[in-house]
Amino acid sequence: xxxxxxxxxxxxxxxxxxxxxxxxxxxxxxxxxxxxxxxxxxxxxxxxxxxxxxxxxxxxxxxxxxxxxxxxxxxxxxxxxxxxxxxxxxxxxxxxxxxxxxxxxxxxxxxxxxxxxxxxxxxxxxxxxxxxxxxxxxxxxxxxxxxxxxxxxxxxxxxxxxxxxxxxxxxxxxxxxxxxxxxxxxxxxxxxxxxxxxxxxxxxxxxxxxxxxxxxxxxxxxxxxxxxxxxxxxxxxxxxxxxxxxxxxxxxxxxxxxxxxxxxxxxxxxxxxxxxxxxxxxxxxxxxxx
Amino acid sequence: xxxxxxxxxxxxxxxxxxxxxxxxxxxxxxxxxxxxxxxxxxxxxxxxxxxxxxxxxxxxxxxxxxxxxxxxxxxxxxxxxxxxxxxxxxxxxxxxxxxxxxxxxxxxxxxxxxxxxxxxxxxxxxxxxxxxxxxxxxxxxxxxxxxxxxxxxxxxxxxxxxxxxxxxxxxxxxxxxxxxxxxxxxxxxxxxxxxxxxxxxxxxxxxxxxxxxxxxxxxxxxxxxxxxxxxxxxxxx
Ligand SMILES: Nc1ncnc2c1ncn2[C@@H]1O[C@H](COP(=O)(O)OP(=O)(O)OP(=O)(O)O)[C@@H](O)[C@H]1O
Ligand SMILES: [Mg+2]
Numbered sequence: 008x009x010x011x012x013x014x015x016x017x018x019x020x021x022x023x024x025x026x027x028x029x030x031x032x033x034x035x036x037x038x039x040x041x042x043x044x045x046x047x048x049x050x051x052x053x054x055x056x057x058x059x060x061x062x063x064x065x066x067x068x069x070x071x072x073x074x075x076x077x078x079x080x081x082x083x084x085x086x087x088x089x090x091x092x093x094x095x096x097x098x099x100x101x102x103x104x105x106x107x108x109x110x111x112x113x114x115x116x117x118x119x120x121x122x123x124x125x126x127x128x129x130x131x132x133x134x135x136x137x138x139x140x141x142x143x144x145x146x147x148x149x150x151x152x153x154x155x156x157x158x159x160x161x162x163x164x165x166x167x168x169x170x171x172x173x174x175x176x177x178x179x180x181x182x183x184x185x186x187x188x189x190x191x192x193x194x195x196x197x198x199x200x201x202x203x204x205x206x207x208x209x210x211x212x213x214x215x216x217x218x219x220x221x222x223x224x225x226x227x228x229x230x231x232x233x234x235x236x237x238x239x240x241x242x243x244x245x246x247x248x249x250x251x252x253x254x255x256x257x258x259x260x261x262x263x264x265x266x267x268x269x270x271x272x273x274x275x276x277x278x279x280x281x282x283x284x285x286x287x288x289x290x291x292x293x294x295x296x297x
Numbered sequence: 298x299x300x301x302x303x304x305x306x307x308x309x310x311x312x313x314x315x316x317x318x319x320x321x322x323x324x325x326x327x328x329x330x331x332x333x334x335x336x337x338x339x340x341x342x343x344x345x346x347x348x349x350x351x352x353x354x355x356x357x358x359x360x361x362x363x364x365x366x367x368x369x370x371x372x373x374x375x376x377x378x379x380x381x382x383x384x385x386x387x388x389x390x391x392x393x394x395x396x397x398x399x400x401x402x403x404x405x406x407x408x409x410x411x412x413x414x415x416x417x418x419x420x421x422x423x424x425x426x427x428x429x430x431x432x433x434x435x436x437x438x439x440x441x442x443x444x445x446x447x448x449x450x451x452x453x454x455x456x457x458x459x460x461x462x463x464x465x466x467x468x469x470x471x472x473x474x475x476x477x478x479x480x481x482x483x484x485x486x487x488x489x490x491x492x493x494x495x496x497x498x499x500x501x502x503x504x505x506x507x508x509x510x511x512x513x514x515x516x517x518x519x520x521x522x523x524x525x526x527x528x529x530x531x532x533x534x
Contacts, residue, residue, distance in 0.1 A: 199350050200380035203368025204438050205395035214393075219385040295384040295418050 038062060052262040060265040069265030076100035076254045100254075101273055107250040108239055109277060111167060115174025116235040116281075120228065126291050127186025128212050137187060144184050152177050152234075156241040165246030171237060177238035178231040183228030189220035222296045225289045232285045236278035251277075298362055300442050300474035301347060306356035307498075308342050316342045318498030319356070322527075324383055324476060326441075329468055331489035332478045335533055338496045340478045341377075347375050347476060348374050361441055370396050371377045373440035375431050375448040381419055388415040390430050394438025405433040408470070409463055425456035436467055442474045449484070461487055465510070484528045486522060487512050502532050525530065 043062040052058055060069065074092040077100035079085040090096060130136045156173050163169030177245055201211050243252025251274045258267035301324040306353060308317040316339030324330050334340045345351035346358060351370040358365040360372060368374075371520050373394075391411075392402045409429040419427055428448060435443055444465075448455045465488065468475055479485055485492050486506060494502040508522060516522045 194378065194380075196376040196378050196380035197382070199348075199368070200374065200376060201393065202350065202368040203348055203370075203372060203374040203432070203444075204393055206393070207395075210395075215382055219382065221384075293384075295420070 011280045052264065054262055056262065056264055058264060060268070065117050065265045065268045070094060070097050072263060072266045073097040073100045073254070073269060076104055076257070078103065078249065079125060101269075104249060104251050104254050105273060105277060107167070108243065108274070109281075110254065111170040111242065111250065112174060112235050112239040112278075112281065115171045115239065116178050116232055118171065118175040119178035119231060119235065120182055122175070123231075124186055124217070125184025127183045128190060128216060130183065131187040131190035135193075140183065140187065144180060147180055152180075153237060153241045156238070157245050159242065160245040160247070165248070167247070170242040170247060170250070173242040174235045175236040178235040181227055181231040181234055182224075185224055185230075186220065189223040189227075190216060192223070193219055218292075219287065222293045225286075225293060228289055229285055233278070236274075236281065240274065298326060299359075300326045300328070300361065301476070302357075302359040302362075303347075304357045306343070306346060307354045308339065308346065308351065310352045315498060317346075317353075320495075320499045322493065322500055324333075326474055327472050327474045328525075329465075329490045330477065331485035331492045332476060332495055333482065333485050333492055333529065333533065334480065334495040334501075336480060340495055340499070341446050343495060344374070344444050344476065344478050347442075348372050348444050350374075370394060370438055371441045373435035373438055373443050375428075375435055375443070375445040377447045379419075379424075379427055381427060381431050381434065383419045384413065385419075387411055387417050387419070387422070387430055390419065391433045391437050393434055396439050397434075397437040401437045401439060402433075405437045405467075408436070408467060409433045423456075425452055425460060425482060428452065428460055432460075432464065432467070436471065436473075440473070442476065445475065445477045447478055447480065448480070450479070457484070465490070469510075480482065482526055483503060484531070485514060485529070486519055486526060492529065494529070496533075502529075504529070 041059065043057040044060050045057060048057070050058045057064070068110045071092040071094060073088070074096035075086040077083075077085055077096050079088070081099060081103065083096060083099065084090040086092065086096070130140050155176075159169045159173040159176070164171055193216065198211055200213060201215050206214070239250070240252040240255070243250040244256050248255055251270055255267060255270045255274065258264075258270060303320060303322040305317065305323075306317050306320040306322075309315040316337070320343070332340050332343065342351065346353050347360070347365070349365045349372065365372075382393070385393065388402065388406065391397070391406055392399075406415060409432055411426065411429055411453075412435065414422065414426070419430065422430065431448070449460055452460065459509065461484070464475075477488060486508075489506045492502075492504045492506055493500055494504075504525070506525070508516060508519065
């Protein structure tokens, strides 16, 4: 398979490296731009902080200031108990809240996939269901889904359950619709052939239809992951007292721009890493088609 | 017993589109039947009914004496388009059928000449080799009857000739009934025990083909074969 090695090497050269490099270049350019802006914009907040704090401020007080988002329980005392702001405490704070957000985002996302795939398969098979779902989906498309986050806080209280439920809700539709669409655009012989080999409908769903739609579904699974991260942020803005969304909201409330930048950076990094993981896993699963 | 007894088979897709009208046909067990006909005359429709993939508007089809009520493992089908799943390696593809056994799978992989390619992905195979996978898969599932809908129409002449040999070998080895749809007169003469021409909703001609096997290229020089070819081409018009 000399040919294959060639294409694979070429594929790597073509995709991964420039993407990483471009990302790095983007981040660097962003930082430079930020620093320039901080020099140019002189406006300050009511607390006297620069609205575009310079990088040296972001990297010092922006980080240590996060210490008060550490809520204890992991050994060290919290700032409320008298501890000073410090980098280790800030690290704990970031870890604690990142973990909360990660769990919510991933639990919600995986639940959405676990529900969306089988229901999508069922919907594609049954015409009245298909029509009902496309009706609901049409309606949902007109509503801004993120704006429905307070409703979930109302229904489930300020809990992690509410957050997960909302993430699931947001990502579920993406997976469901993409699955149903992908199934409907499969060529007929692909499912007729296994029927003539004596496979049962369930076997055909799992062994034939599911892998067949995966390449078409890859984009949707990425989109759903993006939606999940947008939803988790929205879900943490109301009531709940933990997570990066909550921390972000707090920094906004007290206009602590330097801390806000750090929290937003952590959030962006985590969501990006999650999307890459989804991309990588689905890429593995569809390796046969490349 | 007959492999197929078809009585009064009528398929109407919608008013005005009735490719099959009151078609009667018996196919004895073990026969290699070629169904010949111009495009759009209901050959695929007939085959899909035989497979149980299409429910006829009227009429009865009995396979081995039992009414056909849906697709099942006793009637295997090789499709015109590539239908083998691309995410199953060659061996897993051949073993896909519910009745296939490890022994049969290994045997038919060898019989179609795919030995050594068991671990390849379908995309790593040529079009002709993918057809070989489909053929091995159907045989490995041990059906009573094989249905083939223009399986080789997309292949070049040489590849096709090789596949004809393989199919004939397997047919002689297993003694299974084969219903083979084609619009290629030469292909039909090379393969068939019997050629049926389908047109205007029914059977237009029903011709036994008795040339000794193996037939191959020497059939091109044969006077009788050429007469048959001319006659078939005439009735296809
Ligand atoms: N699902 C369908 N719905 C409506 N009409 C159909 C359908 N399938 C086939 N037809 C029509 O029925 C007629 C017979 O089609 P069929 O595919 O059986 O012909 P064929 O002999 O196999 O042709 P070809 O040699 O081109 O494959 C054609 O006129 C076709 O347009
Ligand atoms: Mg056809």
